[in-house]
Amino acid sequence: MTTTELVRSATSPEAPVRPDRRNRWYKLRPKLWHLFLIPFCLLWVYPFIWMVSAAFKTQSEMLLGGLSLIPKEWTLENFERAWTTAKFGDYTLNTLTFSIAVVVLTLLASSTAGYALSKPDLPGKKVIIAVLVVTMFIPHSYTIIPVFLLINDLGLNNGLLGAALAQAGPGLVVPILLFMGFFAGIPRDLEEAARIDGAGYVRTFWRVLLPLAKPVIGTVALMNFVFSWNAFFVPLVFTLGAPELRTLGVGMFSFFGQESTDWTGLAAGACISTIPIVIVFLFLQRTFVEGIAGAVKS
Amino acid sequence: MASTYAATRRPRAAGRWRRHAWSYAFLVPGLVLFGGFSIWPLLASWWYAFFDWDGVGAPTDWVGFDNFSEVLGSGDFWQAFWHSFLFSFAALLIELPLALILAILLNNAWLRGRNVYRLALFLPVVTTTAVIGIVFAVLLDPIRGVVNTALTDVGIVDQAVNFLGSTTTALPTLIGIDIWKGFGITLIYWLAALQTIPKDIHEAALIDGASSRQSLRYVVLPMLVPIAVVILLLVFQRSLNTFDLVQATTQGGPNYSTDVVPTYVYRFAFDPYLQAPRYGFACAAGAVFGLMTLFITLLQAPLLRGRARGGAL
Numbered sequence: 001m002t003t004t005e006l007v008r009s010a011t012s013p014e015a016p017v018r019p020d021r022r023n024r025w026y027k028l029r030p031k032l033w034h035l036f037l038i039p040f041c042l043l044w045v046y047p048f049i050w051m052v053s054a055a056f057k058t059q060s061e062m063l064l065g066g067l068s069l070i071p072k073e074w075t076l077e078n079f080e081r082a083w084t085t086a087k088f089g090d091y092t093l094n095t096l097t098f099s100i101a102v103v104v105l106t107l108l109a110s111s112t113a114g115y116a117l118s119k120p121d122l123p124g125k126k127v128i129i130a131v132l133v134v135t136m137f138i139p140h141s142y143t144i145i146p147v148f149l150l151i152n153d154l155g156l157n158n159g160l161l162g163a164a165l166a167q168a169g170p171g172l173v174v175p176i177l178l179f180m181g182f183f184a185g186i187p188r189d190l191e192e193a194a195r196i197d198g199a200g201y202v203r204t205f206w207r208v209l210l211p212l213a214k215p216v217i218g219t220v221a222l223m224n225f226v227f228s229w230n231a232f233f234v235p236l237v238f239t240l241g242a243p244e245l246r247t248l249g250v251g252m253f254s255f256f257g258q259e260s261t262d263w264t265g266l267a268a269g270a271c272i273s274t275i276p277i278v279i280v281f282l283f284l285q286r287t288f289v290e291g292i293a294g295a296v297k298s
Numbered sequence: 299m300a301s302t303y304a305a306t307r308r309p310r311a312a313g314r315w316r317r318h319a320w321s322y323a324f325l326v327p328g329l330v331l332f333g334g335f336s337i338w339p340l341l342a343s344w345w346y347a348f349f350d351w352d353g354v355g356a357p358t359d360w361v362g363f364d365n366f367s368e369v370l371g372s373g374d375f376w377q378a379f380w381h382s383f384l385f386s387f388a389a390l391l392i393e394l395p396l397a398l399i400l401a402i403l404l405n406n407a408w409l410r411g412r413n414v415y416r417l418a419l420f421l422p423v424v425t426t427t428a429v430i431g432i433v434f435a436v437l438l439d440p441i442r443g444v445v446n447t448a449l450t451d452v453g454i455v456d457q458a459v460n461f462l463g464s465t466t467t468a469l470p471t472l473i474g475i476d477i478w479k480g481f482g483i484t485l486i487y488w489l490a491a492l493q494t495i496p497k498d499i500h501e502a503a504l505i506d507g508a509s510s511r512q513s514l515r516y517v518v519l520p521m522l523v524p525i526a527v528v529i530l531l532l533v534f535q536r537s538l539n540t541f542d543l544v545q546a547t548t549q550g551g552p553n554y555s556t557d558v559v560p561t562y563v564y565r566f567a568f569d570p571y572l573q574a575p576r577y578g579f580a581c582a583a584g585a586v587f588g589l590m591t592l593f594i595t596l597l598q599a600p601l602l603r604g605r606a607r608g609g610a611l
Contacts (some may be wrong), residue, residue: 018307030408035405041418047433050444056435067444067451105331113328123318128325135336139539141560142584143339145346145567145577149353152332169335173327179359202319218568230426230543238569249428252546263436270429281424285417288424293490294484296528 019279051274052118054267055079062264086265087113088272090244091251095229095273101164102228103221110172110220114179115205136173143170144237151238160245163238167228174295175220182216183209183290191199219291221256222284229277246272309370311584340588347582352574353567364524365582374554375392378562382538382587385473389537391569393477393484401488402514416489420482427479431546434475438462454610472480472547474558484533492518531595540590559587 019134049069055078057071082088117125148157149165156162185210194204210217235247247256250270281288335567347365349357369375400419402410438445438461446458461471483513495518503513545549549567550557566572566580 023433030406030410032401033409034411037415040400042414042420044481045418047430047437048425050437051429051433063442067319067447095492100398108333109328111326118322119318122321128329131337132332135340137562138336138340138588139535141539141563142588143336143343144564145353145581146339146342147335147585148567149342150514152340161556165331166335172332176328195395199325201532205324226424230424232426232546240568240570249426250407252426252428252432263442266436270433274425274429277424278421282417285420289416289420290485293488293493294491296487296525298530 025134040177048274051267051270057264057267057269058263059264062275078264079272081262081265082268082272086247086254086269087244087246087249088253091246091248092272094245095247098160098164098167098231098235099225099228101161102168103224105164105168106175106224107217107220109168110175111179111210111217112205113172114176115183115209117176117180117193118183122185125136132176138170141233144233145155148237153203158238158242158245164228164234166238167231167234168224172226175224176293178216178220178291179213182213186212215287218284219287219294222280222288223291226277226288236260253271308492312416315562323432332607343581344585346578347585349578351576351578353577355361357578364490365579365588367584368579369583374557375523375559375562375586378539378550379587379590381469381556381575382540382558382560384469385476386534386537389477389480389533393481393537394533396477397484400490401485401492401504403519404485405489416482416485419485422479425479425484427542428546430475430479431543435462438471463552465553468548468552471541472544475547476537476543479543480536483536487532491522491529494525495521514574531598532534534595534598535591559583561589 014247053071055068056074056076058073058075058077061072101281116122116128119125147169151157151162153164154162171279190208191204194208230249231247232249236250239245239247239250243254248269254265254275346357348360348362349365350359351357351363403409404415406412437443438447439458440458440463443458443461446455447453450458459467461467499517499521500513502509503517508516529584539560540558542562543563544556544558545564548556550561563580563584565577566583568575
């Protein structure tokens with residue numbers, strides 16, 4: 001766009017046309033996108049609607065098939081069966097224990113490491129960061145065998161702590177980088193002031209810097225909680241020999257393997273494992289999404 | 299001279315160490331956890347790959363490259379390998395561009411309800427893959443599944459399609475579900491990328507008389523390139539390592555038509571119907587795949603960097 005063109009377009013007789021184009025069509029145009037977006041998003045939401053509706057249907061209605069999403073007869077029996085007979089109550093407790101253990105381990109290890117690595121003059125810092133980033137993409141499935149054996153050697157096999165260690169360890173890179181970025185952005189004067197006031201390294205970290213890092217703590221905690229709540233591979237491997245320690249994701253399969261599959265019970269189980277985390281997510285989605293976005297940008 | 303050197307130099311080195319001692323102490327938990335459960339296993343699995351080993355006791359039967367040659371000569375492994383790549387090709391060709399289009403759309407402030415759309419698309423991301431796998435298995439069931447009921451009612455197909463149970467449709471179906479599940483997170487990546495572009499630049503282009511389409515093509519998209527490389531790698535890695543979904547639905551079947559490398563590895567080590575686990579062989583398969591993934595990733599990087607310099611998407 002050259003200057004002459006700009007001048008011409010600004011002074012040409014066509015210029016006043018622009019406000020005219022803000023007529024009905026112009027106003028309607030943004031709304032037309034909904035015609036595309038609503039069906040598109042329904043494709044994403046439908047399985048969830050189906051899941052909730054099936055959980056409230058009776059077995060017989062389910063077996064008859066039919067496309068109706070509204071149960072003819074509402075029943076809570078499926079939830080009862082999933083919660084007690086299929087042990088989803090126990091699985092929920094296991095999942096909660098596992099997820100909290102992962103969050104605690106992650107916060108402990110990543111906040112301290114992130115603080116240490118935020119020191120600009122720490123010798124060896126670059127090497128450590130490079131190794132962390134390069135190995136970030138290793139998927140669980142390549143390393144699971146040695147991890148399994150290591151945890152076995154530590155005597156933590158068939159326990160939720162072992163699974164939590166296996167889940168938290170490889171997932172540390174992003175939290176460390178988030179904490180590192182945050183602490184690096186804090187003025188060093190603050191740290192020095194605390195030092196002059198007589199606080200040691202640990203005290204400065206614990207009393208001064210960590211309270212400031214609350215947003216990062218929240219993001220890391222939430223992201224890890226959601227991901228470990230939904231983890232499948234690690235809990236699957238570590239509960240192969242201990243069915244009573246299954247998490248919700250793994251426990252879903254207890255509905256299979258019988259002569260006939262209990263579809264409505266399955267749907268109720270799916271609701272039990274999905275609804276809590278979706279509620280957590282809905283309340284804290286801004287933190288969660290910003291955390292992911294921050295991780296990508298950094 | 300020597301004494302002054304010792305006198306000034308030594309304490310300084312010691313002081314430097316003392317000054318950072320706490321920092322190193324702070325690194326310990328992170329390094330133990332990450333080193334123990336990520337770096338050591340990576341190295342160890344290469345070591346185990348040289349043994350014929352069922353996981354009982356320490357590995358003693360050194361077999362050299364036998365496991366590797368067996369992996370490389372196995373048709374099943376190459377089939378699983380190919381399937382893994384199909385997952386990522388599909389994600390890169392379908393999910394990545396589609397998510398970008400939606401991100402551009404949902405990034406517009408004039409679009410009402412855009413947060414609701416974002417949430418809807420993000421819902422599968424916060425759901426356990428096992429649940430998604432099972433719900434889809436039921437939805438796509440050939441006898442009572444809603445999808446087949448609808449398709450036959452409308453008359454699109456005359457006979458119910460056994461989506462997950464037939465060797466021809468199982469893999470495309472799983473790839474479709476994988477894209478469905480990953481779509482939300484890719485969308486968030488793109489939205490994050492779009493937000494790194496300063497608003498004024500886009501607005502300046504509009505004021506200069508560019509249409510919003512031109513501004514998108516010549517201003518916004520070129521600026522996305524550097525971060526697009528990161529997103530591409532993230533999506534590539536995620537889809538290449540699809541495991542949960544396959545394990546939760548078909549376990550690689552029917553007749554290995556949906557087998558991917560992680561399920562292949564898993565089967566040799568943890569399959570409950572296995573006579574004796576073959577940890578050494580499973581490690582070799584994982585190591586080969588890991589190496590090839592790394593190679594392909596490295597192959598892409600300079601290519602993309604060259605493109606980024608060229609400024610064209």
